[in-house]
Amino acid sequence: MIIIPRTPTPPPIPAPVSTVPEGPSAPGIRRHVLWSAAITALGGLLFGYDTGVISGALLFIGKDFHGLTSTSKELLTSILLLGAVTGALFAGKIADKIGRRRTVLATAVVFVVGVALAAFSPDYGVLLLARVVIGLAVGSASMVVPLYIGEAAPPRIRGALVSFNQLAITSGILASYLVDYGLASSQNWRLMFGLAAIPAAAMFVGMLFQHESPHWLITQGREDEARAVLRQVRDDSDVDAEIAEVRELSARTSTARDLLNPKIRHALTIGISLAVFQQITGINTIIYYAPTLLSSAGFGHSAALLANVVNGGVNVGMTIVAIWLLDRSGRRPLLLTGTAGMAVGMVMVALTFLIGGSHLHGAAAYVAIGGLLVYTGSFAVGLGPVFWLLISEIYPVTIRGRAMSVATIANWAANFVVTVSFLTLLGAIGNDGTFFLFGFLTLVALGYFARQVPETKNRSPRCPANPSRCGSRTCPTRRPRRTRCWCADCCWASAAPTSTSWRTATAGHPRAAIGW
Numbered sequence: 001m002i003i004i005p006r007t008p009t010p011p012p013i014p015a016p017v018s019t020v021p022e023g024p025s026a027p028g029i030r031r032h033v034l035w036s037a038a039i040t041a042l043g044g045l046l047f048g049y050d051t052g053v054i055s056g057a058l059l060f061i062g063k064d065f066h067g068l069t070s071t072s073k074e075l076l077t078s079i080l081l082l083g084a085v086t087g088a089l090f091a092g093k094i095a096d097k098i099g100r101r102r103t104v105l106a107t108a109v110v111f112v113v114g115v116a117l118a119a120f121s122p123d124y125g126v127l128l129l130a131r132v133v134i135g136l137a138v139g140s141a142s143m144v145v146p147l148y149i150g151e152a153a154p155p156r157i158r159g160a161l162v163s164f165n166q167l168a169i170t171s172g173i174l175a176s177y178l179v180d181y182g183l184a185s186s187q188n189w190r191l192m193f194g195l196a197a198i199p200a201a202a203m204f205v206g207m208l209f210q211h212e213s214p215h216w217l218i219t220q221g222r223e224d225e226a227r228a229v230l231r232q233v234r235d236d237s238d239v240d241a242e243i244a245e246v247r248e249l250s251a252r253t254s255t256a257r258d259l260l261n262p263k264i265r266h267a268l269t270i271g272i273s274l275a276v277f278q279q280i281t282g283i284n285t286i287i288y289y290a291p292t293l294l295s296s297a298g299f300g301h302s303a304a305l306l307a308n309v310v311n312g313g314v315n316v317g318m319t320i321v322a323i324w325l326l327d328r329s330g331r332r333p334l335l336l337t338g339t340a341g342m343a344v345g346m347v348m349v350a351l352t353f354l355i356g357g358s359h360l361h362g363a364a365a366y367v368a369i370g371g372l373l374v375y376t377g378s379f380a381v382g383l384g385p386v387f388w389l390l391i392s393e394i395y396p397v398t399i400r401g402r403a404m405s406v407a408t409i410a411n412w413a414a415n416f417v418v419t420v421s422f423l424t425l426l427g428a429i430g431n432d433g434t435f436f437l438f439g440f441l442t443l444v445a446l447g448y449f450a451r452q453v454p455e456t457k458n459r460s461p462r463c464p465a466n467p468s469r470c471g472s473r474t475c476p477t478r479r480p481r482r483t484r485c486w487c488a489d490c491c492w493a494s495a496a497p498t499s500t501s502w503r504t505a506t507a508g509h510p511r512a513a514i515g516w
């Protein structure tokens with residue numbers, strides 16, 4: 001029987017649907033886990049590589065395209081992000097229509113086309129166009145790869161894959177820095193762009209051997225196919241329960257209007273705020289522009305690119321530390337200490353420029369680089385991974401896909417605004433003024449996180465029978481700081497948010513309370 005879906009569903013990442021312990025024991029499951037990790041890695045690598053590679057390329061593009069101004073450099077860097085906003089906006093809808101697998105395949109093709117266009121661009125205009133095309137693919141990958149993994153990977157490893165994705169992003173950035181450094185002597189910016197075709201082609205080939213997301217198949221009424229896929233990648237005993245649960249969940253699919261539900265609005269605001277703070281505290285001004293900044297502060301091109309590589313290495317190293325700590329210390333301690341560290345790093349950089357002037361020599365140069373490393377390392381251990389993890393945890397399942405899309409798009413949009421204005425800002429208020437501003441915004445972020453962001457470490461993945469309890473603990477009734485456990489489906493949804501504090505209404509079943 002073919003069931004025509006009602007409307008295209010939002011891009012959901014359904015909650016773990018099984019309580020039966022599931023592990024990569026059988027060879028089929030193990031193979032599937034490896035494939036899921038590989039696809040995640042390639043999606044993240046492409047995200048990181050394509051956004052990071054511009055940092056070194058910017059130093060050399062001017063030799064072929066003369067007369068590049070700060071504004072044209074800003075545009076070249078940031079226009080990718082406009083493409084990414086658009087890609088993220090439409091990818092979910094396309095994935096609902098043609099399926100996740102085909103959307104990932106199409107994304108890989110767009111990557112290759114964009115990268116080829118960039119590598120062979122005859123003039124600045126074509127290079128701009130190429131960056132938009134690459135951006136479309138980056139945005140699409142940032143949305144569809146986690147979506148596919150969220151639906152296809154065994155529940156037990158989904159959380160790990162979210163953090164693994166951030167590791168892949170930072171590794172992609174580091175790879176692009178190494179390529180930039182390696183090609184600095186030949187100044188071959190075309191090859192810097194072109195090498196991204198390799199992971200894109202690998203993602204295409206890898207995906208050819210993957211099956212369609214079983215959850216998408218279920219929403220299309222293709223349950224027999226879904227069952228066949230699930231039998232290969234799950235324990236047999238789970239399959240029928242999972243199909244029934246996904247069928248039920250998709251029947252309850254929310255609409256965009258549900259995002260405005262007052263019970264959801266607070267969670268939505270937190271997700272968007274995390275997204276915006278992740279960007280307006282300046283991370284990508286460092287990721288994209290550090291070599292430009294260091295060169296204009298008196299460093300040679302090679303030295304600037306080498307410092308960039310070290311920064312990229314710290315980013316990867318601290319992301320690994322974060323992955324190790326996230327489930328031990330929880331999200332909030334990492335978020336708060338990391339954000340405090342970012343403020344310290346920014347102020348160090350700002351003070352160096354304030355005292356040393358715009359050209360740094362001797363000790364001042366090392367202090368500035370030290371500040372950059374403190375800043376990046378602190379971001380990597382906190383706000384970097386914690387943002388992506390929290391937006392996969394704080395929303396009730398029926399709204400999760402849509403709410404995650406909103407946060408992802410907000411993240412790309414804020415990234416665009418910061419990136420497109422950074423060099424102009426440097427010109428207007430100077431290096432010291434700009435970094436003091438980022439330092440100040442980081443402190444504002446810290447205050448907001450301390451007051452509003454909940455701990456999700458021990459959250460129960462499913463609604464407990466008694467809605468006043470989360471797992472073995474009571475639903476939070478105090479400020480998030482005290483929160484020991486979290487269950488987005490119940491506690492969050494049942495929370496009666498106010499603008500200043502956070503109260504919990506535990507009477508009645510929360511799903512009933514919000515009409516799900």
Ligand code: BGC
Binds near residue numbers: 170173278384
């Ligand atoms: C951010 C990116 C950033 C990267 C740096 C990610 O979490 O979303 O914008 O470039 O971290 O590591």
